[in-house]
Amino acid sequence: MKLRPDIVGISLILVLAPFWLPLVHGYEALGTRVLVLGLAAMSLNFLLGFTGVLSFGHAAYFGLGAYGCGFALKYLAPSTPLAILCGMLLGTIAGALLGALIVRRRGVYFAMVTIAFGQVFYFIAFRWNTLTGGDDGLRGFSRQPIDLGFTTINIADNLTALYYFVLVCFAIAVGLMGLLLRSPFGRTLLAIRENERRARFLGLPIEQHIWLSFVISCAFMSMAGALYALLNNFADPKGLHYTQSGDFVIMAVLGGMRSFWGPLLGAAVFVVLQDSLSSMTTNWQSWIGVMFVIVVLFFPRGLLGFLRRKSQA
Amino acid sequence: MDTQLILFNGFNGLIVGAFYVLMALGLSLILNLSGVINFAHGGFLAVGGYLAYTLTPYIGFWPSLLVAPTLTAILGVVIERTMVRRLYGRDPLYSLLLTFGLAFIFEDMTRAIWGAQGVPFAPPEYLSQPISLDLFFVTYYRLFMMAVVFIAVLALFMFLRYTRIGVRIRAGTLDLETVSALGVNVRALRTLNFAVGIFLAGLAGVLAGGNLSLEPTMGANVLMPSFVAIIVGGVGSLPGTLVGGLLIGVAAGLTSVWFPSASEAVIYVIMAVVLLVRPRGLMGEEGVMT
Numbered sequence A: 001m002k003l004r005p006d007i008v009g010i011s012l013i014l015v016l017a018p019f020w021l022p023l024v025h026g027y028e029a030l031g032t033r034v035l036v037l038g039l040a041a042m043s044l045n046f047l048l049g050f051t052g053v054l055s056f057g058h059a060a061y062f063g064l065g066a067y068g069c070g071f072a073l074k075y076l077a078p079s080t081p082l083a084i085l086c087g088m089l090l091g092t093i094a095g096a097l098l099g100a101l102i103v104r105r106r107g108v109y110f111a112m113v114t115i116a117f118g119q120v121f122y123f124i125a126f127r128w129n130t131l132t133g134g135d136d137g138l139r140g141f142s143r144q145p146i147d148l149g150f151t152t153i154n155i156a157d158n159l160t161a162l163y164y165f166v167l168v169c170f171a172i173a174v175g176l177m178g179l180l181l182r183s184p185f186g187r188t189l190l191a192i193r194e195n196e197r198r199a200r201f202l203g204l205p206i207e208q209h210i211w212l213s214f215v216i217s218c219a220f221m222s223m224a225g226a227l228y229a230l231l232n233n234f235a236d237p238k239g240l241h242y243t244q245s246g247d248f249v250i251m252a253v254l255g256g257m258r259s260f261w262g263p264l265l266g267a268a269v270f271v272v273l274q275d276s277l278s279s280m281t282t283n284w285q286s287w288i289g290v291m292f293v294i295v296v297l298f299f300p301r302g303l304l305g306f307l308r309r310k311s312q313a
Numbered sequence B: 001m002d003t004q005l006i007l008f009n010g011f012n013g014l015i016v017g018a019f020y021v022l023m024a025l026g027l028s029l030i031l032n033l034s035g036v037i038n039f040a041h042g043g044f045l046a047v048g049g050y051l052a053y054t055l056t057p058y059i060g061f062w063p064s065l066l067v068a069p070t071l072t073a074i075l076g077v078v079i080e081r082t083m084v085r086r087l088y089g090r091d092p093l094y095s096l097l098l099t100f101g102l103a104f105i106f107e108d109m110t111r112a113i114w115g116a117q118g119v120p121f122a123p124p125e126y127l128s129q130p131i132s133l134d135l136f137f138v139t140y141y142r143l144f145m146m147a148v149v150f151i152a153v154l155a156l157f158m159f160l161r162y163t164r165i166g167v168r169i170r171a172g173t174l175d176l177e178t179v180s181a182l183g184v185n186v187r188a189l190r191t192l193n194f195a196v197g198i199f200l201a202g203l204a205g206v207l208a209g210g211n212l213s214l215e216p217t218m219g220a221n222v223l224m225p226s227f228v229a230i231i232v233g234g235v236g237s238l239p240g241t242l243v244g245g246l247l248i249g250v251a252a253g254l255t256s257v258w259f260p261s262a263s264e265a266v267i268y269v270i271m272a273v274v275l276l277v278r279p280r281g282l283m284g285e286e287g288v289m290t
Helices: A005-015 A017-024 A028-048 A059-076 A080-102 A107-127 A159-182 A184-194 A196-201 A206-232 A242-255 A262-280 A284-298 A302-312 B003-034 B041-059 B061-082 B092-114 B140-162 B164-174 B176-181 B186-211 B218-233 B238-258 B266-277
Strands: none
Touching: A005 A017, A005 A159, A017 A028, A017 A159, A028 A159, A028 A206, A028 A242, A028 A262, A059 A080, A059 A107, A059 A206, A059 A242, A080 A107, A080 A206, A080 B266, A107 A242, A107 B092, A107 B218, A107 B266, A159 A184, A159 A206, A184 A196, A184 A206, A196 A206, A242 A262, A242 A284, A242 A302, A242 B092, A262 A284, A262 A302, A284 B092, B003 B041, B003 B140, B003 B164, B003 B186, B003 B218, B003 B238, B041 B061, B041 B092, B041 B186, B041 B218, B061 B186, B092 B218, B140 B164, B140 B186, B140 B238, B164 B176, B164 B186, B176 B186, B186 B218, B218 B238, B218 B266, B238 B266
């Protein structure tokens, strides 16, 4: 296999992040957040950019991953891998069930139904105080060191170790998504995106493909959610709210949803922007809103799409 | 079970349902003709309520009932002309994101102008009396609200049924290209339609402010149920939206009699059941907007 320059470049940037982040006044927790939210945005983009289906309720699966991870650590067993697995199971099962309900809808209708269904989980988390901690979120669990048999990686206290742990998870997930997209299955998704009617005339089972893409997207989304819960030692009902879904969509669009790495770039820009805006002004929400408007009106192809176009011109 | 309690919650549900109807009808109008899911609709609702609050000391309650929604509608026209219009015909993703961002700005701006704390917006004293001691929850104001919603809905349906512009809006919902080819100015039609939708949101804001109090987040809270109302009733059908709004309002109200903490979730259960049994919604037609 040929070495692809983009993959080599991104790998280098990410692997070396703990060394160069302090130089630009960054910190490791911020880098870890970019990775986690970047994974979330890339998972959403699997559906949005590569299947052409607009889900505006993906925060639900992100949040379910976080809660599943928290429940496992709090009530089941103190094991980090088990917790991630539980988070992924919860989010994926929910995605598979709801996906089956909505897979026949398209466009605006699909978006509305996904938004509305996403809110169910928000209200459950918000109201079921005894289990979820309600408005305060789920607390009382903490990430556990990883036992590899011959050695233990202490991700509980060492933030650099945590960063590399998240990076490994990120690399596995993103690698799997990349492989899936290069497979015949992924090519079929692209065909559906480009022209659904033609794909249907070719005899492809469209609904099955969209459903499967939805479930895969939810699986990686809930993995990101689980990692987010580990990062914060906390699961937040706001992570389930539809405004969070909107944040994920804008990350994907901001970076460029037609490119594989775009959402990661979008997440990085978004996280850094949010981090610095919220420390500067109390009206940071407005500025995020203004960013939405500017991206939609002036950079609908995202940063990568914009740069690519400029280099061609 | 106490009948009064059931009546109380059922009536509350009906009031809430009436709000959903006003919100959802406006959303539906814009969605049907322009294919835009207006996330900022809740923001317009809040603006309508706060404008009435500011105007009432100067012009009185009754005039502000009409003036505040009209001003809100004008704001809507400005936003439609400058921003939303550019996105017609594009992937619905973009108008969704635009209005989503606008909703953030609206909420933040209302907070900056009128404060994060809720402000009381009292309707005239004679309207806040209950009609009887047994039915203490049935105040004249609430009856008045129901009447206003009824009149607004009736007026909307008459407008769409009997006026030339209304007929064009309905025709445009079915086939905009043909309507345009017949010489109708589709751009102006969409702007007007947007204004009508926002007017309804502003009106709902004024009424809601008198019922509870004004808060910057008040619009965002009714937005999701309004989406559910549209989906339950059937995307593309205004009568469906009406039925859907009342249905989920009353259902949520009655649920709070027996199982208060599930009153928000129950509307989503209804939506799931409807989508399972009748995917196009109660009164939706197959093939429209799906």
